Amino acid sequence: MRWPLLSIALLSGCKSDCIHMCQRIDGWLSECGYTWDATFEKEGWSSIDDCYDEHWESDQKAERGCKIQAADWDRRDCY
Numbered sequence: 782m783r784w785p786l787l788s789i790a791l792l793s794g795c796k797s798d799c800i801h802m803c804q805r806i807d808g809w810l811s812e813c814g815y816t817w818d819a820t821f822e823k824e825g826w827s828s829i830d831d832c833y834d835e836h837w838e839s840d841q842k843a844e845r846g847c848k849i850q851a852a853d854w855d856r857r858d859c860y
């Protein structure tokens with residue numbers, strides 16, 4: 782797992798839009814009572830760690846996409 786590296790990156794002020802997106806998704810899932818397994822079955826994600834792993838080495842183009850997706854997750858309502 783990349784928790785130690787993620788912690789260091791976040792504490793040092795390193796900002797990743799993809800990591801932020803994973804956190805927004807995690808918050809939405811918790812608020813709405815959904816699980817990673819059910820929501821991201823196609824991706825095979827079972828936790829926020831899987832989202833982090835998928836986006837850990839994102840390039841600039843992916844980061845821009847994650848920034849847009851993070852904003853979309855912020856606006857989502859629980860269905």
